[in-house]
Amino acid sequence: MRITLKQLAIFEAVARSGQVARAAEMMNLSAPATSMALAELEKQLEARLFERVGNRLRLNAQGSLLLPLATEAIHKVEQIEHLFSSPEAELSGTLNVAASSTIGNYLLAKSAVAFCQQYTSSLVDLNINNTQAVINAVLEFSAEVGFIEGQCLDSRIKVEAWHKDKLLVFCHPAHPLAGQRVEPKALTGMSWVMREAGSGTRDYFLNAANALDMQPQEKFSFSTPDAIKQAVKLGAGLAVLSELTLEKELSRKELAVIDVTGLTLERQFYRIRHKSRNPTALCEAFDHFCQRFLNIDH
Missing domain, CATH: 3.40.190.10 (Periplasmic binding protein-like II)
Known part of the structure; x- marks a missing residue:
């Protein structure tokens, strides 16, 4: 069975108008084409849908059963067309x-x-x-x-x-180097709290630090900035994170920045x-x- 949307639309037009000729005008079709489509629908359904009363067609029980379903199907398709044709x-x-x-x-x-x-x-x-x-x-x-x-x-x-982003080296506010500008060798061998393997922050920092022979010693590794900041607040070591993640703690003086000469951390x-x-x-x-x-x- 291959019922088409066009057949259902023609059926609904005939049901609403009561005449094939008027339905044809509504559908912008010829009367013979409209009549043929209606006959084909009845053939596919193996059921008569109308009874002729004078010069009008009236829905019978089978047609009355089909009409709300046909109307719903037509409306659903109209909703789809509107949805995909709208700017939104x-x-x-x-x-x-x-x-x-x-x-x-x-x-x-x-x-x-x-x-x-x-x-x-x-x-x-x-x-x-x-x-x-x-x-x-x-x-x-x-x-x-x-x-x-x-x-x-x-x-x-x-x-x-x-x-673009900038990374900052930071420490506990009581650290001896807090707020200072230092040479890279001043940090040689110090303990660091690092991001986990696979982190872009970690890779970028290590490449820049190794180029200056800083030899950062990883003591802890965490997968979130919050965990790293908490560790540094507890004195676990130095760390490096995006300035985006440190704004609140720096303004509250809960953490302090160390400025390392030659360590360019804009990424x-x-x-x-x-x-x-x-x-x-x-x-x-x-x-x-x-x-x-x-x-x-x-």
Whole structure:
């Protein structure tokens, strides 16, 4: 059985008007074509749908059973057409985004909320993890777009500069070097609280520190900035994190910065996409929104 939407629309027009000729006008069809479509529908259903009373057609019991179902089907299709033809259609649905820790917690979480408040038919599903996990999510197509703090050298991934960040070396306020500018050798052999393996913050810092022969000694390793800050507050050692994560503690003088001569810790954040996947309109809208919301310059 292959009932078409056109047949149902013709049936409904005949049922509403009571005449094939008037239904044909409503459907912008010829009377013979309308009559043929109605006859074909009755043949497929193996049931008569109308009784002729004078020059009019009246629904019989079978036709009365079909009419509300046909009307519902037509309305459903009209809703689908309206949904996908409206300007808001492309900005509806769920966008899967993956972001490394600092970007996700301090930049994209608030961006996602603001975006969804403006585009109420959209949902940004933000998965926060370390850089390598974000790269994997994009490679496995579980995230349409990713934002990372470290490098990505995978040839399947398109990498674009997105935003800049600055890392700060910090310590307990009572540390002898708190608030001072020191030479790299002054930190040689000191204990550090580090981010976990796979973290963009960790990789970037270690590359810069090793270039200055600082030889940081890892004493503890944690996967979140909050855990690292708590450890430093307890005197566990020095640490390095994005200034985005330290603003509150520094203003309260709960932590202190150490300025290391020659240690340049300004880094680039990156937006990554799979090369074989074209961005959806929703993804592009979110990207443009973030640029404005976070005042990102390109």
